[in-house]
Amino acid sequence: MRKIWIMIVLLIIGVSSHAQDMTALVLKVKEKLDQVNDYEAEGRMKTDVAFIKAPIGKVKVYFRKPDRFRLKKDGGISLLPKGGVSVNIGSLVATQNFMALGAGEAVVDGIATKVVKLLPSDENSDVVLTTMYIDEANLLVRKAVTTTKENGTYEVQMSYGKFAQYGLPDKVIFSFNTKNYKLPKGLTLEFDDNEKPATEAEKLKNRKGRVEIRYTNYTINKGLPDSVFK
Amino acid sequence: MFSLIQIETYKIFRRPRTYIAFAAITSLIVLIQFGLKVDGKSYLDFMLNDLSTTLQIEGNIMNGYLVCYVMLQLLLVHVPLLIALIAADMISGEANMGTLRLLLTKPFSRTQLMLSKFIASTIYTLLLLIWLAFLALFVSMWIFGTDDMFLMKSSYVVLLKENDVFWRYIGAFVFAALAMTTVAALGFLLSVFAENSIGPIVATMSVIIFFTILSTLNIPIFNTVKPYLFTTHMISWKEFFDIQVNDANEAINGSIQNLPKILQSAAILLIHIVVFVWAAIWVFRKKDILS
Structure with a gap:
């Protein structure tokens, strides 16, 4: 019986110390991100959703600590997945109130990463769980899978370069689940049979939606007016 | 021949009924523009209801380009009825007034007279479309502004860049002109067979309504007939607003999804015009004019 107790205590100590390690790692990542108070970035956005035919468009992205984020298409209509605010990884680790649990290791794009489960302490948080794939050597988040209460689960995958x-x-590749889109023909006033062939439609049906943003330039810590976030 | 066309055009525009179509189009467009300006958001919310559960859509969606598209969808089905008012009256109207025999005493051949009358009704049709384009497109652009065009089709959504839209409207209106000229040609043909205006006008309207219903009915048994109805091809102007995508699902600016369909429909409509006008001239040349 005593042995069992010792084992349980050791297990608890082991798990809590592991979780502590992960919190430290997340805080290190946060510290790195904290160098950036605000930024303005220019990029090109590609929307890849089976039922949307959209061209690549230029976008501007604005961020200010802790979690103000705005994506504007350069003159035009933008389509973003709900919960798109979290395209920015900074807002994922913006809060101090989380519990970070280690969940092993994984390889993302050929890079070894630590898998960290982030559980927000705040019961009212929209985020239920975030799984981060952290490149420990460079303190970079390579991938994050977030489950929310309102907007389902989405995945953000990041590649780094000049601004690492x-x-x-x-x-940034933002993947999300899409529902099958259908509007009654009486509403769209389309009575001719010009739908995509069934095979193609079937092929596309179960695909995830993807929004890909390639950033061409960042302007960091130059200050941003409130007006850009409106 | 030119003076004959001038005279026939003058005769069309002297009649008060000619302006009914212009007034009807003006009032309808103004009404729709007013409705969309005042309560366009509710209309959009309703249309975007399904989409907005997964996507956040930002920008001036209810802009002049979309408003014009909505109006063309509604109006281009009904404008043929207004065209029939004039085109189906071209010969029968003269017969009804007893001026046809007198007209044929002039030093013009029957073919020349028929061609000039058809050209005059085509001029009326084109002016009506230009008026429609001015109100539906240019006035809407002025009232609602311009932006990318966000088009919701029944099974997919098309986003056209602002600089990729205007030329599509030019194409759509040129195509619509061809479609409306087909209606004018049909009305013109039917007007040869009657001695009063009401018959050919109602007959033209009936043919258009009947064929349009057949074209729009999604019952498999009628699908074999649809390609042979000119009303099926009249709505191909919408194809200008569909865009091709590459293998990576990126829309290709300046492309048209189904250009062969547009060209095929245009060719079919053109053949209809030629056949209708030729038949009208052929019948008229053989006809014993008694009125």
């Missing part, structure tokens, strides 16, 4: 020292990605 600030923890800012050159490319």
Whole structure:
């Protein structure tokens, strides 16, 4: 019986120390991201959703600590997945109130990463769980899978380049689940049979929606007016 | 021949009924523009209801380009009825007034007279469309502004860049002109067979309504007939607003999804015009004019 108790205590100590390690790692990542108070980035956005035919458009992205984020298409209509605010990884680790649990290791784009489960302490948080794939050597988040109460689960995958020292990605791929889109023909006043062939429609049906942003330039810590976030 | 066309055009525009179509189009467009300006958001919310559960859509969606598209969808089905008012009256109207025999005493051949009358009714049709384009497109652009065009089709959504829209409207209106000229040609043909205006006008309207209903009915048994109805091809102007995508699902600016369909429909409509006008001239040349 005593042995069992010792084992349980050791297990608890082991798990809590592991979780503590992960919190430290997340805080290190946060510290790196904290170098950036605000940024303005220019990029090109590609919307890849089976039922949307959209061209690549230029976008401007604005961020200010802790979690103000705005994506504006350069003159035009933008389509973003709900919960698109979290395209920015900074807002994922913006809060101090989380519990970080280690969940092993994984390889993302050929890079070894630590898998960290982030559980927000705030019961009212829209985010239920975030799984982060952290490149420990460079303190970069390579991938994050977030489950929310309102907007389902989405995945953000990041590639880094020139601005890796600030923890800012050159490319962000945002994946999300899409519902099958259908409007009654009486509403669209389309009575001719010009739908996509069934095989193609079937092929596309179960695909995830993707929004890809390639950043071409960042302007960091130059200050941003409130008006850009409106 | 030119003076004959001038005279026939003058005769069309002297009649008060000619302006009914212009007045009807003006009032309808103004009404729709007013409705969309005042309560366009509710209309959009309703249309975007399904989409907005997964996507956040930002920008001036209810802009002049979309408003014009909505109006063309509604109006281009009904404008043929207004065209029939004039085109189906071209010969029968003269017969009804007893001026046809007198007209044929002039030093013009029957073919020349028929061609000039058809050209005059085509001029009326084109002016009506230009008026429609001015109100539906240019006035809407002025009232609602311009932006990308966000088009909701029944099974997919098309986003056209602002600088990729205007030329599509030029194409759509040129196509619509061809479609409306087909209606004018049909009305013109039917007007040869009657001695009063009401018959050919109602007959033209009936043919258009009947064929349009057949074209729009989604019952498999009628699908074999649809390609042979000119009303099926009249709505191909919408194809100008569909865009091709590459293998990566990126829309290709300046492309048209189904250009062969547009060209095929245009060719079919053109053949209809030629056949209708030729038949009208052929019948008229053989006809014993008694009125």
